[in-house]
Amino acid sequence: MTTTPTPPVSAPTNPLFRLGLWWDGVIDRYNALPRLYKVVLVLAFALFVYALPLVRPPLIATDRIDFGGVMFACAAYALIALGLNIVIGYAGLLDLGYIGFYAVGAYTTGVLTSYHWAWPFFLALPVAVAVTMLTGVILGAPTLRVRGDYLAIVTLGFGEIIRICVKNIEWLGASAGIKDINHPNTIGPAPKPPFDPGGLFAIPRLEWNGITPSLDHEHATHFLVFGARDAIPYYWLLLTALIVVLLGDRLVKASRVGRAWEATREDEDAAELMGVPTFKYKLMAFALGAAIGGLSGAFYASSQSGYISPDSFPLATSFLFVAAVIVGGSGNRWGAMVGGVLVAYLPERFRDFADYRLLVFGLALTVLAITRPEGLLPPRRTRRAKMMEAEIEQLEEGPVDA
């Protein structure tokens, strides 16, 4: 690391810090606002995010494939990243088989709403979350006693076991998968194909010609029809779930549990000596993370296509989840979500690269890791510690001529 030659110590010039400082500035300014402004600002931001697939801003919108579907994938990855962030970022447990939980949630929904029973989606959802959480406890109870690095390979194995199980067990649809999974219930009149699209009212989307927008009534989104035609209602539903989870995540992180996770992550032995039952809290993080993965899986299963198969859950995707959390900034919920959105969005945006997109993605991952080892938006504490280190180093060694 290069140290700046001018004492007193200024903030390091690394772009990472600049991004981080900028982010800190945003947060500080937000915190300094009066309460009313805060509420208005948050609502405006939320509205913008909800409206994004309808607004379809040029450059951001994908023209090759349905933008609503891409936004759905982004929201799904953000939710997954949020859940995995609890496991990796807060509790410091490396889980490489997170896709296993995603699959458990999806398959529970599939079995309950289509394959063996015909439950409505919203009845199956809590059951799927509960089953996934139970799976997390069953997997975690024996394996969380194993040392950190080994947990990685054990969870990796778990992810693969789940995939092989659903592929070979007839009761779970075997390799053909499960189709016709129940969608969430439509609000308003049901669509009557081929002419009546149903729903309470229609919202047109914007069509951009250069930078001039116009209303496109042909591709309107019908509020609130969950069918096979339009991915946007699913996106809205998932986004709502994401916001609920986000609020819960805030509460948990700021509570006694969140502090226990932090202590466990930083030094397990010291935490144990201070009376933190580390195993219990690790298991809790694991189960909570699993439950959120299951939630995401349930939404995925009941989404537009309503179809899942063992091939929907390859192990390599599990690595992408971990990459999302760490590239975004493990330990910072916003960072993790940004990472999730990037990992889902970039390959779709760069469809133009067609066959090269995975290659470009892999290279980008490596380059990003090397240039920003702390992630895009690391938690404030990490940056502060890093800055402190640089300061101490400079005090010890004196100014160095570049």
Add this chain to the structure above:
Amino acid sequence: MDLGALFGNFNNFLDFTVGGLVIGAIYALVALGYTMVYGVLQLINFAHSEVFMYGTFAVAWTFVLLHGTGDASWSLGRAVPILLVALVAAMLMSAAIALLVERFAYRPLINKNAPKLIALISAIGASFALAEAMGLRDRFAKWFGLDDNLANYVAPNKARDVYSNPVSIQPHGLFHIGGYSVTDVDLVVVVAALVMMFALDIFVRRTKFGRGIRAVAQDPEAAALMGVNSTRVVQVTFLVGGLMAGAAATLYMMKIGSTRQNAGFLLGVKAFTAAVMGGIGNLRGALLGGLLLGVMENWGSAVFGSEWKDVVAFVLLVLILLVRPSGLLGEALGKARA
């Protein structure tokens, strides 16, 4: 479950056991790469599976170069000269890829003293990129206008399909154990793996570089103070891991005969499992873990059906870690006696 399939007939039992030992020997050789890098850096080198995969292609390409693309079926004796060349080619190729990974995905992070997890991501990125680059080799050849010249190597339009070694090696029975005949290919794979292991063990225990590796594994700072060049040691570690993966790739192509751009993935996961099972960082543990994993998953596939093979492997790993949390032989690259 069908225990009879395994234990009912002694010949079948031997068949599954020897088959397991053969694939286990290959796991063990690949596991060495994981275990050595982990021993020295405490990092999981996720790109090692790609190091192996490039080796398998080097073997197939050597056969295409020296024999041509006409399919043939040779005995082991006839294939030996080309196999030796292929062995060298595969070891060079794998070592080169391993060094590439070290130079571009690891060294910048090690120099920055970055958190461990980010090195994992960097390696995953490298692994994706390497596998994809192999799957797109026909496109790259086209860029340079070489697709006609290199058609046999890049397999235009089906670069992502299985790429077979034109020469398939026919195993011949050498001697019988009971009613089961042990073939020359099986014997060569297991013996070659054992010899490589033995050589590596000597290298780590007896040579100056080996001492450096052990020193860095024990205590990087103290080693640096004693004048060990840790960058060089890390390089040698990757190099050795690559050479072993190249040898494994040759044996794999002898036994299996075909590869593809994602052939490394599952084998890499298995090899890493083997390394953890034996105690990561422990060379002899990698051998034991590899052989055990190979045999047990073969037995498992006999009893439960071959689709459950991988499940058996991972369940076995969990069971072993529950009983011995640091692997069968414990983790100790640094503690190996001189």
